[in-house]
Structures are given as C-alpha cells and as structure tokens.
Amino acid sequence: MFSGAQVSLYPMSDDFVGIILNAIEALDPWRDQLRLETDSLSTLIVGPPEVLFPAMRDLFCATARSGIHTTMHATVSRGCPGEPDDPICTPVAGGPRGMSLADLVAAGRDRVAAAPILELDIAAQFSLYPLGIGHHMDEIYGCIEFLKNSGTYDRSKNFCTALRGDAGPVFETLGQAFTGFGFDTGHLAMDVTVSANSPSDR
Amino acid sequence: MFSGAQVSLYPMSDDFVGIILNAIEALDPWRDQLRLETDSLSTLIVGPPEVLFPAMRDLFCATARSGIHTTMHATVSRGCPGEPDDPICTPVAGGPRGMSLADLVAAGRDRVAAAPILELDIAAQFSLYPLGIGHHMDEIYGCIEFLKNSGTYDRSKNFCTALRGDAGPVFETLGQAFTGFGFDTGHLAMDVTVSANSPSDR
Known part of the structure; x- marks a missing residue:
C-alpha cells in the first residue's frame, strides 16, 4: 500500500516564508517515519496512514501559534x-475492520476524547472519497455518523463536513475518518482544509 | 444534478482581507449564473459545471494581479x-459523451488552444475523483492522457497532476478535465490548487 499527503501551508502574512521555515522543525519528531519532498506547490509526506495526521497537526499548530491567520x-x-x-x-x-458501524462510531469517539488538548482552536472542513466501489455513499454516510458523534462536528456543508474545536481532537477526528472508513486496503482520498486565527471568527 | 465548488483564496499578505475584497467584484459578470455563500473557511459557488472554472479563473486572476503570492x-x-x-x-x-478517448483528447486540446491568453503565469495541481464506479482508474488514466496533450501539462506528482502556463489555458484544462471525464451524470469530485507569484518560481 502507498499512503501520504500533499500538504501546503498558507500563513496570510508578508513574512509567510519565515513563518513556514520556522514551523517545519515541528516535523522533526516524525522524520524517521516519513519521507518528505517539497516543491513550490506542496510538500509530499509519505508514511503510515496513522502517522500522517499527527505529523500534519504538529506542523499546522507550529505555524498557527505565530498568531497569524493560517490555513x-x-x-x-x-x-x-x-x-x-x-x-x-x-x-x-x-x-478497526469487521466492526459494526455503532462500534466503529464508539471506538472513534473514544479516540477523539483521549486526544491531547493543545490549546489552539481551529476550524476544518474535509471531503472523504472512497474510490473504486459502487456504494461509496454508504462509507461516506457511515463516516458522517462518526463525525456527528465525535465531539468536533460543526456542520454539514455542500461537498464537505466542517469541524471545530481544539486542534488535538480535531486532527484526531480527521485521522479516524481517514483510517476507519473505506475498505482496509481500498483506495481512499481526503481533501482537507484547516484554519486558525481567522478574522471572521473574532 | 448539483454542481459547484467550495473555493478559498489565500493571498500571503498582511493585507489579505483587502486583497480578497477587491478581487471579489471579478465575479460580477458571472453572478446571474451562480449562487454564492461565504463563511470563514470558503465560498460556495453553485452553478453549471461549465461556468465554475471560468468564474474561478476570473476570481483568482483578479487576486493574483496584486502581485502577491496567492493560492x-x-x-x-x-x-x-x-x-x-x-x-x-x-x-x-x-x-462530449460517446467519443473515443482519442477524439476526447483532441477536442479538449482544441478547447485549451482556443482559450484566452491572460498574461498571468500560474501553476496548478489537482486530483480527479470519479466516484461510485469500480473502474475509476480508467477515467483517471483517460484524463491524464488528455492532460499530457493539453499544452499545460507540467508533471505527474503523487496523488495529483501538476499544470503550468498562462491562466487562460490552465483553467480551460481544469474545466475540460472536470466536464469531459467521468460519467455524464455520475458523481465526480476534483481537488484543485492554483498558485501565482510564488517566490520559489523566481
């Protein structure tokens, strides 16, 4: 299996280059589990599915702690x-394969409840795409059931679901959605945007 | 059918709010064909599939003409x-349904060649997700064949394809990929990032 992410950081600041360069060392604790390649559009992070979201969480939080509106x-x-x-x-x-949806939702909720609290409020929205199967909406509706019970659910939007809360539980919710739904070895893609310090929220 | 996009603009500037507010009037010529809803994470644009990319093009170009690195x-x-x-x-x-792949590629290439030149160099990367079908990679490989012949192809990346060129042909390529592949009335999603004025490109 191959798993990874193309990740882009957007600090809305004249000093976006400096802010990003300062934040990148937040990936240091994860580097032995990941392979990274950067170009002008994004950084490719390749690694185990369970490690991608904690690593992205630390990268994003390090950037957002600048106080700058960052996505x-x-x-x-x-x-x-x-x-x-x-x-x-x-x-x-x-x-968590072979579990009923109710058990999957309960297990996911427990993982989110146990996530570290990082004292950073964030908003997120994402779309989940289970590919190569005829009943993709079943997987999506199952995931939405989990999200509504996750404690981080904000609201349903067209084409995506919005989350809100502390960065720890929100990234844990995203990670659970990515690893817990779609077939174990199936093709699954996620399109996710995370935001902090938005002036719209003040 | 329902079609639309959740769109977010990211000018990497202390004045990101002002730059975005100035750019939004670029959507005025499209407003009678679209429905718009904005929140703190994105703007929902609902409208015909063929209108989405020209409208996003005009919005992006108006923002990028500030000279600020914008995605x-x-x-x-x-x-x-x-x-x-x-x-x-x-x-x-x-x-363009019922056409052979060769004809589809040729028709798409002609449309891209006829696109207006907007004198703005941009880079883009995107992923196409044909959903609810078992042979989704066939549609994706067909689209990649079109992209390689589009005149805007830059390179293949993990999880996505990168384009580069003038904003007119690049957005036409994106629009052709969105309307020309996947079943006519099937569920198709696209995750697209566009960038201009990146310091990495200087």
Missing part, C-alpha cells in the same frame, strides 16, 4: 492503485 | 447523490 490544505491518499507499494507506508496497527 | 483551493463536485437537484446547475451544453 493548511492537504490531499491525503491511501491505497491508490496507481502508486507503488512502499515499506515506509506499512500501517502501524490494523484498522 | 486558491477549490473542492469541486458534480452529480453528488447526497445533494438535491438545482435548476441553476443545469449544464449549458451536453458533455
């Missing part, structure tokens, strides 16, 4: 048939 | 079974 966008994917297998992507643990 | 992200969708039909989304013209 991060990520195109996250696992199991794409067009990508070669890579040992660095081996899942850390088996996914 | 735009859009989650674009048509035919989602979870969204109600809306008359404002009625396609302006029938899609």
Whole structure:
C-alpha cells in the first residue's frame, strides 16, 4: 500500500516564508517515519496512514501559534492503485475492520476524547472519497455518523463536513475518518482544509 | 444534478482581507449564473459545471494581479447523490459523451488552444475523483492522457497532476478535465490548487 499527503501551508502574512521555515522543525519528531519532498506547490509526506495526521497537526499548530491567520490544505491518499507499494507506508496497527458501524462510531469517539488538548482552536472542513466501489455513499454516510458523534462536528456543508474545536481532537477526528472508513486496503482520498486565527471568527 | 465548488483564496499578505475584497467584484459578470455563500473557511459557488472554472479563473486572476503570492483551493463536485437537484446547475451544453478517448483528447486540446491568453503565469495541481464506479482508474488514466496533450501539462506528482502556463489555458484544462471525464451524470469530485507569484518560481 502507498499512503501520504500533499500538504501546503498558507500563513496570510508578508513574512509567510519565515513563518513556514520556522514551523517545519515541528516535523522533526516524525522524520524517521516519513519521507518528505517539497516543491513550490506542496510538500509530499509519505508514511503510515496513522502517522500522517499527527505529523500534519504538529506542523499546522507550529505555524498557527505565530498568531497569524493560517490555513493548511492537504490531499491525503491511501491505497491508490496507481502508486507503488512502499515499506515506509506499512500501517502501524490494523484498522478497526469487521466492526459494526455503532462500534466503529464508539471506538472513534473514544479516540477523539483521549486526544491531547493543545490549546489552539481551529476550524476544518474535509471531503472523504472512497474510490473504486459502487456504494461509496454508504462509507461516506457511515463516516458522517462518526463525525456527528465525535465531539468536533460543526456542520454539514455542500461537498464537505466542517469541524471545530481544539486542534488535538480535531486532527484526531480527521485521522479516524481517514483510517476507519473505506475498505482496509481500498483506495481512499481526503481533501482537507484547516484554519486558525481567522478574522471572521473574532 | 448539483454542481459547484467550495473555493478559498489565500493571498500571503498582511493585507489579505483587502486583497480578497477587491478581487471579489471579478465575479460580477458571472453572478446571474451562480449562487454564492461565504463563511470563514470558503465560498460556495453553485452553478453549471461549465461556468465554475471560468468564474474561478476570473476570481483568482483578479487576486493574483496584486502581485502577491496567492493560492486558491477549490473542492469541486458534480452529480453528488447526497445533494438535491438545482435548476441553476443545469449544464449549458451536453458533455462530449460517446467519443473515443482519442477524439476526447483532441477536442479538449482544441478547447485549451482556443482559450484566452491572460498574461498571468500560474501553476496548478489537482486530483480527479470519479466516484461510485469500480473502474475509476480508467477515467483517471483517460484524463491524464488528455492532460499530457493539453499544452499545460507540467508533471505527474503523487496523488495529483501538476499544470503550468498562462491562466487562460490552465483553467480551460481544469474545466475540460472536470466536464469531459467521468460519467455524464455520475458523481465526480476534483481537488484543485492554483498558485501565482510564488517566490520559489523566481
């Protein structure tokens, strides 16, 4: 399996370059589990599905703690048939497969409740795309059921779901949505945007 | 059918609010064909599939002409079974259905070649997600064949394809990818990022 993300950070500041360069060291604790490649549009992060969201969380929080209005966008994917297998992507643990939706929702909610509180309020919105299956909406509706019980659910929007809360639980919710839905080895993509310090929220 | 986009503009400037507010009037010529709703994360643009990309193009170009490093992200969708039909989304013209891939590629290339030149160099990367079908990679590989012949192809990246060139042809390429691939009335989503004035490109 191949899993990873194309990640872009957008600090809305004249000093966006300096803010990003300062934040990148937040990835240091994760580097031995990840492979990184940066170009002018995004940074590719390749690694196990469970590690992607904690690593993105630390990168985003380090940037947002500048106090500057910052957003991060990520195109996250696992199991794409067009990508070669890579040992660095081996899942850390088996996914919660074979569970009923009710148990999956309860397990996900427990994981979100146990997430660290990072004292940073954020908003997020994301879309989940289970690919290569005819009943993709079943997986999406199952995930929405989890989200509504996650404690971070904000509201449904056209094409996506909005979350809100502390960065710890919000990123845990995103990670649970990514690893807990869609077939274990199936192709799943996620389009996610995270925002902090928006003047619209003041 | 329902079609639209959640669009976010990111000018990397202390004056991001002013730059965005100045740019929004670029949507005025499109307003009678679109419905807009803005919140703190994105602006929902609902309208016919063929109108979405020209409208986003004009919005992005108006912002990028500030000279500030600006990116735009859009989650674009048509035919989602979870969204109600809306008359404002009625396609302006029938899609290029029933054509061979070779003819589809040639027709798309002609449309891109005829696009207006806007004298603004941009980079883009995007992922196309044909949903609810078992052979989604066939549609994706067909689209990649078109992209490689579009005149705006830059390179393949993990999880996405990068384009580069003048804003006119690049947005025409994106629009052709969105309307020309996936089933006519099927569920198709696109995750697209556009960038201008990046210091990495200087």
